[in-house]
Amino acid sequence: MLRIIASKSGHRTRLFNNPAITRRSLSSRNFSSITASTSTSFSKTLALLSAASLISGFVGYSLANRRDVEASASLVKPQYGSREDYARAIEDLKKTFAGDEDAVSTNADDLYSHGFSVNDYHLGTPHTVVMYPTCTEDVVKVVHIATKCRMPIIAYSGGTSLEGHFRGYHSGGICLDMSRMNKIIEIHEADSDLVCQPGVCWSDINDTLREKEIPLFFPLDPAPTATIGGMLSTGCSGTNAVRYGTGKAEWFLNATVVLPSGEVIKTRRRSRKSSAGFDTTKLFIGAEGTLGIVTEVTIRLTPVLPTAVAVVHFPDVRKATEAVREVTLSGVGIQCVELLDDLCMHALNQYGQSENSWPEKDTLLFKLQGHNKASLLESGRVVEKIVARHGGFGFKYAKDDQEAEDLWETRKNALYACLALVSGSRAWSTDVCVPVSKLPELVYETKKDLASTGLIAPMAGHVGDGNFHAALLIRNEEELKISREVVSRMVHRAIALDGTCTGEHGVGIGKKEYLVEELGPGTVELMKTVKRAIDPLGLFNPGKLYPDDSAEEKLRK
Numbered sequence: 001m002l003r004i005i006a007s008k009s010g011h012r013t014r015l016f017n018n019p020a021i022t023r024r025s026l027s028s029r030n031f032s033s034i035t036a037s038t039s040t041s042f043s044k045t046l047a048l049l050s051a052a053s054l055i056s057g058f059v060g061y062s063l064a065n066r067r068d069v070e071a072s073a074s075l076v077k078p079q080y081g082s083r084e085d086y087a088r089a090i091e092d093l094k095k096t097f098a099g100d101e102d103a104v105s106t107n108a109d110d111l112y113s114h115g116f117s118v119n120d121y122h123l124g125t126p127h128t129v130v131m132y133p134t135c136t137e138d139v140v141k142v143v144h145i146a147t148k149c150r151m152p153i154i155a156y157s158g159g160t161s162l163e164g165h166f167r168g169y170h171s172g173g174i175c176l177d178m179s180r181m182n183k184i185i186e187i188h189e190a191d192s193d194l195v196c197q198p199g200v201c202w203s204d205i206n207d208t209l210r211e212k213e214i215p216l217f218f219p220l221d222p223a224p225t226a227t228i229g230g231m232l233s234t235g236c237s238g239t240n241a242v243r244y245g246t247g248k249a250e251w252f253l254n255a256t257v258v259l260p261s262g263e264v265i266k267t268r269r270r271s272r273k274s275s276a277g278f279d280t281t282k283l284f285i286g287a288e289g290t291l292g293i294v295t296e297v298t299i300r301l302t303p304v305l306p307t308a309v310a311v312v313h314f315p316d317v318r319k320a321t322e323a324v325r326e327v328t329l330s331g332v333g334i335q336c337v338e339l340l341d342d343l344c345m346h347a348l349n350q351y352g353q354s355e356n357s358w359p360e361k362d363t364l365l366f367k368l369q370g371h372n373k374a375s376l377l378e379s380g381r382v383v384e385k386i387v388a389r390h391g392g393f394g395f396k397y398a399k400d401d402q403e404a405e406d407l408w409e410t411r412k413n414a415l416y417a418c419l420a421l422v423s424g425s426r427a428w429s430t431d432v433c434v435p436v437s438k439l440p441e442l443v444y445e446t447k448k449d450l451a452s453t454g455l456i457a458p459m460a461g462h463v464g465d466g467n468f469h470a471a472l473l474i475r476n477e478e479e480l481k482i483s484r485e486v487v488s489r490m491v492h493r494a495i496a497l498d499g500t501c502t503g504e505h506g507v508g509i510g511k512k513e514y515l516v517e518e519l520g521p522g523t524v525e526l527m528k529t530v531k532r533a534i535d536p537l538g539l540f541n542p543g544k545l546y547p548d549d550s551a552e553e554k555l556r557k
């Protein structure tokens with residue numbers, strides 16, 4: 001990693017001027033000259049001395065190496081600018097973008113709304129200034145000014161992420177709102193791909209394709225207002241992942257990225273496949289804006305196929321998830337399988353977005369997929385038989401496309417329906433994922449645990465992937481405390497079942513503390529090494545994704 005970054009011009013000077021790196025090369029050179037001279041001593045004691053030299057060499061090397069670790073850790077010890085530096089940065093930004101009156105905002109509402117979200121439980125932290133770039137060159141200019149004034153940069157796209165990803169940094173920073181970079185640049189129907197800016201919503205892309213009568217779509221479907229830049233940066237997924245995989249599959253073919261050095265790179269060309277080296281696009285998928293700012297993306301599209309939506313209810317969530325396991329193993333055409341528990345169904349009925357009122361039971365929602373009506377019906381028959389074996393009842397198809405769409409739309413807005421259940425509440429949306437066979441145990445235990453706390457916490461999930469969420473509705477500090485404990489138990493349970501603390505929402509601030517337990521100290525250190533190499537000043541989205549050193553230390557001991 002270091003070598004790759006060092007080969008990038010501009011960045012190289014900073015890395016090799018760093019005293020930490022000079023110290024590393026000197027200490028290893030000294031070590032070899034000492035061992036060489038020791039080993040040329042008296043022949044009788046040669047073996048003894050060699051052994052001693054080896055031991056002392058090993059100890060010396062270990063110490064030197066340990067110093068390297070400490071020194072390299074200090075590479076990211078951020079040296080942020082002072083208040084005066086930040087004031088100078090804002091002046092510079094205003095001067096640089098003088099011809100564009102919408103480019104720079106220090107409006108208090110703007111600063112706050114970009115550092116806060118009604119969708120989650122994290123505290124709001126405003127930014128110092130919000131920038132609205134229109135192109136890659138604008139982003140480069142902002143990065144140069146931020147670097148000069150040592151000011152953090154936090155990218156913001158749809159603002160729908162749920163783990164505090166775009167909160168302001170406590171000592172201030174620049175928020176880069178990508179909403180003016182929302183153009184579809186090229187559509188290549190014959191190649192099933194599309195080039196766009198990062199601020200375009202996935203749902204607008206799919207609407208545009210439909211309007212143009214292009215029978216393709218982009219299958220990653222998180223919040224309806226999420227955008228390509230944020231989706232790539234969180235490695236998102238959604239209801240379609242059971243059929244199409246997640247943002248970590250190859251839906252993002254390439255990305256143009258502004259690095260912290262200000263250099264612009266394109267990770268790969270547009271061909272479907274490339275085995276030219278390792279996958280640098282993936283480096284930015286799930287990096288949460290900590291390694292670069294994505295300014296253009298080529299996404300892959302897939303053919304629209306006929307679908308049908310079916311609903312079925314169960315005596316409990318364990319039976320529902322056991323049915324899912326068998327359905328997915330049967331190999332029938334399933335595009336989505338969603339679990340909505342009884343409380344969530346109640347919330348959806350109360351919310352009243354759907355024309356129908358649904359039985360308030362633990363429910364599975366299937367989106368079946370096939371080439372024609374006959375294959376859809378055949379898949380439906382297989383599913384109906386399997387769910388009946390697990391106690392499923394009331395299996396019913398949506399009566400037409402309108403009802404199917406309505407039902408799906410309702411599911412997509414489940415978070416808002418849940419929030420409306422308890423007036424004045426904030427939602428803590430949990431997100432864990434386990435191997436599918438472990439899901440019944442996890443969901444059942446978690447539902448019991450949630451019930452014992454007295455919290456109102458409807459559950460829903462993309463259970464075809466072993467991924468589920470609970471929306472813990474919080475009204476006060478006491479409930480926040482209880483939620484913290486129950487979420488922690490849920491995450492530990494998921495990790496113990498060989499799962500993850502986040503199936504799709506990402507780490508942000510909220511899941512940092514679990515990474516070492518889940519991934520191990522070595523993997524977390526590798527992630528930090530990449531971060532140090534690419535962003536030695538630690539300016540890109542500080543405080544997110546990487547666990548604090550103290551948490552890591554605790555687990556290492």
Ligand SMILES: Cc1cc2nc3c(=O)[nH]c(=O)nc-3n(C[C@H](O)[C@H](O)[C@H](O)COP(=O)(O)OP(=O)(O)OC[C@H]3O[C@@H](n4cnc5c(N)ncnc54)[C@H](O)[C@@H]3O)c2cc1C
Pocket residue numbers: 119154155156157158159160161162165166178198221222223224225226227228229230231232233234235236237238239288289290292293294295412413415416504505506541
């Ligand atoms: C109602 C609701 C339903 C949801 N359902 C799902 C779901 O089914 N599946 C799922 O995966 N998620 C879901 N989410 C979470 C959310 O939609 C996803 O995390 C989504 O990918 C975030 O995209 P965004 O454009 O809103 O990004 P933002 O929230 O704006 O940003 C997310 C992160 O990406 C970084 N970032 C943004 N733009 C860039 C850029 N151009 N370059 C570099 N970094 C950047 C930000 O700094 C931040 O760290 C849901 C959220 C809500 C509110």
